[in-house]
Amino acid sequence: MTKKLCSIIFIILISLQGLTADPKEEFRAVWVATVLRLDWPSSSTVSTQKNQMINILNTMESYRFNAIVFQVRPACDALYDSKIEPWSNWLTGTEGKAPSPYYDPLAFVVEEAHKRGIEVHAWFNPYRARKGDAGSSAEHVFNTHPEWILAVGSKNSNSQYRSLDERNLPESKAVDYILDPGKEAVREYVLSVIVDVASRYDIDGIHMDDYFYPYSGISNEDAATFAEESRGFTNIHDWRRDNINLLIQAIHDTLEVIKPRVKFGMSPFGIWKNGVPAGIVGLDAYSTIYCDAVTWLNEQWIDYITPQLYWPFGGGQDYGKLMPWWAGIAAENKRHLYPGQAVYRITNWTAGEMPRQIRLNRQTEACLGSVFFRYGFTPGGNPLGFRDSLRNNYYKHPAVPPAMTWKDSLPAPIPQNLQIEFNEAGATLTWEAGEITEAHDDTAYRYLIYKWPLGESLNREDNAHLLAVIPAMEKLTFTDPEFENYQYGISAQDRLSNESDLIQTTTSGIDCFKPSASAWQLHPAFPNPFNPVVQIRYTIPHAARVQLTVYDIRGREMFQEYIDHEQAGIFTREWNASAYPSGIYILTIQAPGFKSAQKISHLK
Structure with missing residues (x-):
């Protein structure tokens, strides 16, 4: 190989390393679904709910996530104290019943998340009116305004073409009950719910998913509404898209007045139109669920777009084509793309698929993060070792959410x-x-x-x-x-x-940065328990050769390292136990005239 060719390869490798490096600004988020208690809560007991949420947030912090997309309104109900809609049955077991002892879950999440440096984006399903026992109470809009309800279709047999929080559920043939998007009263009602939350809670973002018109399709169920409230439209398909657009615009305009720092994000189906970009084949969100996300970006009504790109590289729904296409639309309109990524499908793919998607994200202009569906799979789970890959590689360092200079560009006061x-x-x-x-x-x-x-x-x-x-x-x-x-x-x-x-x-005074090392010491390992990396820290008072060894509880040697230190100091080594099972291990340090040991706990 020529010297010139080696130089070219080196430059390319360095360039790729820079493009995929752990960025300082990156939206690292996960959906926490409450519908059907998918992620939270598992129980109606308040103490259990609080403990589970603390565990979720602690896990997110440990793996360096910086945003939770928390489902607060699964089906015209509330996981917060609302005067507009009833308490969710998935919170207390009975719709309309408040938690006992009383607490406000959204306020609790906001307080605990912010303690950990985690943003809270309140996730709303805009139109779903009934699901399971949701919609059973007398005060639910399903019963107070039956004239607002559309009963449409049944679930499509292809489960990938279903709303976000139903993607990995068993097949269902139940009728969809939705609020009629064509009614002005419905749009005002949904807006009032969102304004109520944005006004009363210290949230960081408003987030809505893909539950617009149903994936199962709609025929003439809203013909009467079209006749009564056409607003001059003669084409019912254009009218339906405009119904959705009017709500999106109203949310944007209202947030700009009442709380302009709150971010507004939308999560549409991942394919805008069949055949766009070239080679993409799939459900046409533009014509089936009447979702025109490109218009939302062109009009700059939203701050970020999170299309649900729940496919691998290659094929008719190629992630390698779809994500850069969405990024291009976002970049043209000076908005952010945070792709929705399918950690729930990782076990159907190779272990390298999701890391490859993250690398492409980081190489693509305007693609500034990821939102994983959903918590139970990552970081609540570790499919094919992906969570470990985040901690050890892609989320190795902390990151902050990207700046949105169109909302504000003045810096904070210098400390x-x-x-x-x-x-x-x-x-x-x-x-x-x-x-x-x-x-x-x-x-x-x-x-x-x-x-x-x-x-x-x-x-x-x-x-x-x-x-x-x-x-x-x-x-x-x-x-x-x-x-x-x-x-x-x-x-x-x-x-x-x-x-x-x-x-x-x-x-x-550079000397002040030199550690004081007057005696031998094995410091407490950190973190402990750990998963999968633990830091081993020790002090030596003079130059010495140190032996570090880790044994399992049966005395079998798992790890050993010899280190020659040329001076006194405080030193740290790491042991990566990803190849070893959970359990108690014994860490020992040994040097001439010194020996110490401590227990460490590996908890996967």
Whole structure:
């Protein structure tokens, strides 16, 4: 191979690495479905519900997700305290019955998610009026306004052409009951529900899925409405699309007035029109469910689009064609694409399919994240090791949601009074919130902590330098055990990820970054329990050869490493136990004149 060819290959590899690198700004979200209790809750008991939600949010935080798309209105019911619609039967077991002891699930989710730096996007099904026991109470709109209800069709035999939260359910032939989108009163009613939530809750986004006109099709069921409320349309198909468009526009216009920082996202079926782009074959959402998502982008009514691209590379629904096509439409209109991706179908594919999709996302302009359907599969599950792949590779570093400069572009106030102290736990950073001036229109929502080697320059776009993201509502302090020969900087971001200038530690006294190592010590492993990587941290008072060994509970050696240290210090190694089963293991450290051990728990 010639030297020139080697150079070309090297440049290509470096370019690809940059394109697929772990980005600093990336929407990392998952749908949490409540219809039929798919993801949450599994019980009507309040304590169980709260514990399960805390576990969901802790898991999301552990795997570095930054947004939950939480289903608050599955079928004209409410998983929050509403004066408009009844409590959901999937929450309490009885429609219209409040939780006992009382609590508000949406308020609870918002509070707990924000503590963990996770955005909350409230997910609404706009028109579904009945599902199972939903619609059984006297106060449900199905019974208070029967004149608003359309009874249409039955489920299509092909389960991939069904609404988002029914994709992986057993086949059903029940009639669809939906609110009639053609009625002005219905549009006003749905808008009032959304406005109520946006006004009363500290949510980050409004999100609606693909439940428009039914996938099973509609014939003349709405002919009377068309005759009464045609608005000058003579073509019923154009009228139906406009019915949906009017609601989308009304939501956008109203949010701009009452709470303009709230993001508005839509999740349509993944194929806009059959044959678009070339080679794509499938259900025509434009003509079947009357979903014209391209118009929503062209009119800039929405901030992000999440088409449900639930197919692999190749074939008539090629992810490699559909995703870049949607990204192109989003880019033309200066909006974001966060593809909906089918983690529930991973076991039908190869282990490399979903990682390949993420790599293509990151190489494509305007494609700035992923939304996985649904929590029970990832990160609540680990199909074909995909969750492990996220933690160890694709979500190895934290990320913040992408900035939406068309909504706001003023930065948060720069933090102030950054201090650094050294103790047995490591380097502890403390800081204070900056002051709002004419250059700002919002307080800090989160703080970004950067870390980079002494003597080098910080690249804030290099996500390997982003150490942590701290919600502004938490105590403004952070401790890093791995501080030797590093320096730190902190910036602030507002709610829409507009970032301030950096305040950083001084480096005039480089010696202060040297660890104090006066005695041997094996520090507590972190995290513990762990899955699948645990950090092994230890202190040595002088140069030495150290032996690290991990045994299973029966005394069998699982891992061993010898490290030659040329000076005293605090050091960290990692053990990846992905190839080993869950269980208790014994970690030992041994050096001349020193030996110590501790239990570590691997929990898959």
